[in-house]
Amino acid sequence: MGTAKEGSELKINPIECRKLWHTYPGGFNALKETDIDVSTGEIVGIVGQNGSGKTTLVKHFNGLLKPSSGTVLINGIDTAEESVFDLSRHAGYVFQNPNHQLFATSVMSELQFGPNNLGLSEDEVLARVEDTAELFQLQDVIMEHPLRLSFPLRKIVAMASIYAMRPSIFILDEPTTGQDHNGAAMVRKLVKQLHSEGNTVILVSHDMALIAEVADRVVAMWAAEVIDSGTPREIFSNSTTLKKTMLHPPQATQLSQRLHGRVLPRITLTVDETIDALAQVADT
């Protein structure tokens, strides 16, 4: 996490994309002229339809994909010239499907894998495993085989295995997909926890309720381009962006939009906010 702190002292954004293009073999342009800056400690939600370029974009943040043209700087490091191994110290990518990641015979080994790859001392690795297991509430299953755990819990283990490496940037690809209510709540709590520790979080998600609740900023993508960027309130109020990206705001927001002007004085983003607004109206 030292890098993030150093980065903020030097006022280097953890993520800077400049005129980023990505063309897949075969000539398909998955990203066109993309410019994005993400500040230290910011939670950015990336939204858009399937195929809009979200995953292609975030795969540039830890060097899994290299720019066809343009530059991507992660904590000031040009990803085109750095290996995924070196970038993994800065940016941790949690894949959508935990089954792609989990291979070890116990949750503990899974948590040790990343820190071991980074060449940390045994004591440091064990300390990190202990911390991580506590934060992600995995103590009870620490010796279990990951593939015997429920799918939602496997996703939490996958997140934890990245957290154990202590990157300063977390990229979470569809973290709530396949999660039950408790699992989704756990993800929200963890995202907030990462944020409170000063980390930068990138959320790629179709879960608008999650984005509305935790994101500081939303980046909307459509047809390989960033078409809008702003606070969740701005994006979910922008009918042009919503129409173009075919996104639906969270149900609480949709309800408040319907009641706005007649019953509610403002547009709300979350259920709690809507309840508060309705309570205020009832009181008056």
Added chain:
Amino acid sequence: MAHHLPIPVTFVPGNSWFHRLHPTPKLIWATGALVLAFSTRNPLFLLCLFLLGLLFVILARVLTTYGRVLVILLPISLSLIVFQAIAPAFPQPWIPIAELGPFTIYQEGIYSGLSILLRSWAGANFAALLVLTTHPSDLFTALQKLGLPHELNFMVSASIQLIPIVQREFMIVLSAQRSRAMQATGFGAAIPSIVPVFAGTIDRVQQLSMSLASRAFGSKGTKTNIRDIRVSTKDYVSGIVGVAITIIGTWLLISYRDRLDWSEIAFLPGWLSIAMVVGAAVTFIGTMIYFWRKANI
């Protein structure tokens, strides 16, 4: 970049003569080429067979895709020259023709290495022609019409269709592990990469079997296919020509086996043998280094 490394061994859509040819004659040609290639060690014959296969691949307009397969096949097969040259898979005594540092290069080794190399390339050309120009469903239908049991046929076709899925899965898993600072080389990379792929494949196959069972896969009676393929005169002619060439060719190759054995006739000059072995070794090592570097950036 590792992302681009999977070997594409799937059907390439097209409208060439080979694409339009019935799968059965292509299957006959591929089998025939393998039978002929394994009936002789004569390098000239094997070279001609290789060139014929390459010509067909070019005419089928799948050379670009096949070229990516060759990039993988090339260093592996060139390593055969190196190993065979110094330790021939040939009955002793061996005739030494050159010295390369502490190693002795043998005539039988060069001959054997070249034969195995050309044999594998010739076989690969015809196999690629079959796979790259035949839709998996057409192969399924053709094998069914040849009388292969439906269940066995489905197993073969499903396995072929599973290859690109497993390839894609492997690349995703590799990316996931590289994101956890795994160096993508060596034995240490094998378990983290292979376990999730195997676990995923077993899970997929289990789900597929349940899905098939729930859709009457095991029912008795005649099965129909959505894709139907018709046999034309050219298909019959191609098949008959393929069978005839295979039978006659194999008979001739076996009958003239002694005359076609050039292992003690076709001597290469010492310097050319050394150049060949060194060239093969440099290409093999160079390609390995290239892929290693690609995998780690």
